Amino acid sequence: MRNESELNGVSLLGNTGVKYPTQYAPEVLETFVNKHPDNEYLVTFTCPEFTSLCPKTGQPDFAKILISYIPREKMVESKSLKLYLFSFRNHGDFHEDCVNIIMKDLIALMDPRYIEVKGIFTPRGGIAILPFANYGDSQHQEMVKQRMLASFPDNF
Amino acid sequence: MRNESELNGVSLLGNTGVKYPTQYAPEVLETFVNKHPDNEYLVTFTCPEFTSLCPKTGQPDFAKILISYIPREKMVESKSLKLYLFSFRNHGDFHEDCVNIIMKDLIALMDPRYIEVKGIFTPRGGIAILPFANYGDSQHQEMVKQRMLASFPDNF
Amino acid sequence: MRNESELNGVSLLGNTGVKYPTQYAPEVLETFVNKHPDNEYLVTFTCPEFTSLCPKTGQPDFAKILISYIPREKMVESKSLKLYLFSFRNHGDFHEDCVNIIMKDLIALMDPRYIEVKGIFTPRGGIAILPFANYGDSQHQEMVKQRMLASFPDNF
Amino acid sequence: MRNESELNGVSLLGNTGVKYPTQYAPEVLETFVNKHPDNEYLVTFTCPEFTSLCPKTGQPDFAKILISYIPREKMVESKSLKLYLFSFRNHGDFHEDCVNIIMKDLIALMDPRYIEVKGIFTPRGGIAILPFANYGDSQHQEMVKQRMLASFPDNF
Amino acid sequence: MRNESELNGVSLLGNTGVKYPTQYAPEVLETFVNKHPDNEYLVTFTCPEFTSLCPKTGQPDFAKILISYIPREKMVESKSLKLYLFSFRNHGDFHEDCVNIIMKDLIALMDPRYIEVKGIFTPRGGIAILPFANYGDSQHQEMVKQRMLASFPDNF
Amino acid sequence: MRNESELNGVSLLGNTGVKYPTQYAPEVLETFVNKHPDNEYLVTFTCPEFTSLCPKTGQPDFAKILISYIPREKMVESKSLKLYLFSFRNHGDFHEDCVNIIMKDLIALMDPRYIEVKGIFTPRGGIAILPFANYGDSQHQEMVKQRMLASFPDNF
Amino acid sequence: MRNESELNGVSLLGNTGVKYPTQYAPEVLETFVNKHPDNEYLVTFTCPEFTSLCPKTGQPDFAKILISYIPREKMVESKSLKLYLFSFRNHGDFHEDCVNIIMKDLIALMDPRYIEVKGIFTPRGGIAILPFANYGDSQHQEMVKQRMLASFPDNF
Amino acid sequence: MRNESELNGVSLLGNTGVKYPTQYAPEVLETFVNKHPDNEYLVTFTCPEFTSLCPKTGQPDFAKILISYIPREKMVESKSLKLYLFSFRNHGDFHEDCVNIIMKDLIALMDPRYIEVKGIFTPRGGIAILPFANYGDSQHQEMVKQRMLASFPDNF
């Protein structure tokens, strides 16, 4: 079981006084320490409630965001990730930009061995868009290539 | 957030005065600038409302079109893509030809690093057809082979 | 759009005077010319209404047939393929034989770069059979191996 | 088996010389005689490939149309129904209007004992519309009420 | 357990010498005695492998047939029912006629308290047909009405 | 929480010394007392692992059995029900007979206010059978009629 | 086809200058005239992209909203309905309140013969809420009762 | 929007100091005031994470609990409902008892016009149990009967 010192830096989980950000807020992201650095393992988040705005028309867009990464020393805490994703609610950007921005913010936060971000956006005018971006350190360049290949959707 | 100059050349999105083309119209396609050229990422469109005509009988055909690509410097704007696909509405060609034509028009437009187009056509007389075509620049020849292999349908 | 000369040899599509064959009839198969020979692309047919007879008991069998191929110069016309498959209606053979015969007839017709045929037969006495056969020219021997590997069903 | 005189008036089925109408064309509808008038029975058509235009923007719309009726003396022939529905391809009307028009044309054609028409339109801007209309002669007024109640969608 | 005399009249089940009929053959239908005549109960058959021919073009049609009935004194044996339905394989009739004929043959065979027959035919040219017919003796007239109402398809 | 006296008569639950019966064994059924006799409530069991033998050929048959009832004073204990259903494993009877026998045994055991039994048998030779039987005391005759009506399968 | 005068009052459809409201805005709702007032018919909207805020914590909530109504003289235009529902984006209320407010606003707008509103909210802490409200004029009181009964979810 | 006085009595929502009860704890249930008492409407909760213990073996059981009710003056707050259901985690009772206890506790709390509780328990030894209980005041006796009838599972 995690003891209190191992929960150090986790301030948002179980804290309800925190205000939900209404503007893009990468600063809310928090981390905790990886207790199993000896083996490379994979952590995936699925966030089916992402919403942002169209940069030209202001129309709301909806997406499911999938984030997968292999941690190095730090791991993102899930409640802070939820608040961060919520902060796109009144932010306007193309779908392709949102996915790249989320990936870059998480790289800056955690310095993961490998990370990928995918957005499954709901259709507009009979067309849906699905952007996918990924990154790896020098030991994970082959994984970057393999996951790119595996991430082409066959039918969605 | 995209500023106005970064939206340069995007004339159709949010513009309702534009007329829907009734003949094959590759000239309606528009692009915007790729802001993340440093990492290769994947963008997929799904267009479940494609319809064209049989070149011999004039009978309407229906398909879902899937387009995936890795951008170089230009990216296709989704509303212009919708208008382009709509322009096949009164156009007669075999299913296999439509998929090849769409791929060639998007290569001419964007010069992508890699692109693939798949058509999932509804059955006629108890038989459905699914054509798949793909293309890559010299750095993506291995991806062309791998994606061809991965695109055989197992059961549809 | 295909012009008339490009539709040369297509006699069955849109022709209703043709009689439905009641015996195994490979001679009804027709082809048209491949207009995109420069890039290798994939065409798949799905035929969920295949029916043949048991060679020993005469009992009717039902299957979905999946055919995928990479064309060289000729392409099979889909209405003629439908009539060909219909000609098995009163033909008796084991499931494994039907799939091999269909593949061999299409190789003789089109000389494709690569082809595969799969039959998903409905269960008899609590057991279903699914045969899969494939073929490639000398440039596609690696594809023959890879597709064989990919075609093991995980759960059907 | 139906003999030739019982197929009287069926001119489109198996006739490929007929041209596909490009304007709203209720006159293509054909009927054949009901051979089982002694018992009331139900016939349903499902037409997943309906497409029309928005009356204000010209944008194409897509729908699945469901038609159910109890015949009196005449029955609508399915190939002529297909051509009729195809004639909406370049016609602009609200979804609610299309469904009412189809129902009224079929009442004029067949004088059925009971009929209902439902349209399941694909979403635009995150909202889908599903209109349902029905009609019965004086013996089927209770059926009109019961089917209206049963046709509220629970989740689509 | 059923003893031998209770299996009286069941000649086809477990008998492989019987030849599969190739023409419409209502005479192959067999019955066994209902051992629970004291309570009204319901028996349903589903037959997903029905195939017949178009009366005008000779083209094969495919359907799932659903038969439900409340037995009086006789019950139809399932293997004989299978052979009977198989005998439509080379028979040409409209979908609406097939369903009415099957129902009338089973009424003549068993004199059931109530019976209904539904055919779920695969689409032709983008349109599928689903006929439904039912019948009841004088004690089951309300059931005839209620089941007709319940058999309108909502979405298929 | 149930105290020990309220568990009186429950001998099989949590008792592993009991032998699995290999012949039809209605005597293994056990009951416990209904603690909520003031309100009529519904209990349903689903048993997807039922298997019996064909009375003529000895071939094994498989089914999902659904049992629903409104208790009076006694309730069937679920582990004893499992053993009882297991005892059909080497028993030969028509599907229609099995469902009637299970219902009659449970009426004799519990004297329920209402009970119904349905069997969803896997197909043989392209035909599946689904028998349904139900029973109610004099206060539940309307429920018997309504549930019979509601139990016609629409598509399975 | 609707002519221009029949499109009178429809100002938002095809008009992209309109700003998306950021506060609860029932005033954006628009209507058009019902051209088929002679028969009662049913119109359903499904809006899978509804989002509002928790009145106590400010946390975003997500829902699919289903609206069904029978029009009298006026019909709600779908693009204005989309903008109205979007105006809940920064509004805080219990799920049960949102559904009642939407229904009351639409009654005030259209005076429909019958209307119902259902919200299918995504789970929080392992519990999901689904509110349903309905209303009818004096001729539709039986429909109010029947639809309430039919709207209990069986499993969601 | 709910103001603060309308949130009176809601102490658990957004309050993380509250301890999760480890014993059956009906006292944690909280209510808020119904703001729409003029129209009868329906509220449903789905709780897929219910777990309790077998009263005889101590083995954990898992269920989805569905609760539907028509409020009178008080409505149960969803976070307090979650804590209440969590309090069964170390409680031993038969499935049929749990469902009856939950219903009786909610009647005592809210005095609803109508309420029903259903438990969909995961199978043990190939048998699953699904109990359903319901209650109504004198104006809702017909609803009690109708919902009982509608709650028989057809196939789960």
Added chain:
Amino acid sequence: MRNESELNGVSLLGNTGVKYPTQYAPEVLETFVNKHPDNEYLVTFTCPEFTSLCPKTGQPDFAKILISYIPREKMVESKSLKLYLFSFRNHGDFHEDCVNIIMKDLIALMDPRYIEVKGIFTPRGGIAILPFANYGDSQHQEMVKQRMLASFPDNF
């Protein structure tokens, strides 16, 4: 079509005098000759009705068995395979043992180029087991490795 000499050795298909074995009976397996030895092809059987007994408690277990192989000279006849699998009905072994035994018996029978056997067993006490075994001759060692890798279940 297979002629009679090509059906040599097939004694069980269409023969109803054969008794169903009640003990483990590998001797019932029969083969026929492979008529297409020139190309390596794949044959898969799916047997969703497998049942055996727990070796310690005697409790019945249920599974779907999947068998895939590449034939050399002999092929297993499907009706004999059905009888063989049926012979496990009163046999007690761990799931992992059954799968290995079936694979070894089929290797001894056919000497296939490659074979794999998978068992998808229904859960007991909230845990399901899925064993997978495979084998290849010296030319198929790479296939053994690749199929092992591909057979890890992602979610079942």
Added chain:
Amino acid sequence: MRNESELNGVSLLGNTGVKYPTQYAPEVLETFVNKHPDNEYLVTFTCPEFTSLCPKTGQPDFAKILISYIPREKMVESKSLKLYLFSFRNHGDFHEDCVNIIMKDLIALMDPRYIEVKGIFTPRGGIAILPFANYGDSQHQEMVKQRMLASFPDNF
């Protein structure tokens, strides 16, 4: 069939006197001997009823746990695995920690050639977490890499 000496060490299966542990209890895990050490084969467990507590808030979490391994000499007995997983019921840890702990305990117990553990946790606040860890001996390092690659979820 396994004889008694081959069941040596299996004490929990079919033994109901054993108490369910209420604290984390790796000591309950038991093994039996692998009878097929000559071929490498794969065993998978799926445990959809895992529940643990949040280390900070005490809130219960729910998951499906998937365990796959290739045995060396010892195999984990499934009932003891069930009891072990049950012992997390009152244990508080992050999802990522639980999956690593389960994998390490099973490595210590069995010394498998390869093992992987995946947890599919239900969402909290709109975000779900899915951790995956794996391990192999020196002969299975390539498998470790390949399975990591294959275990990225595409959509869950």
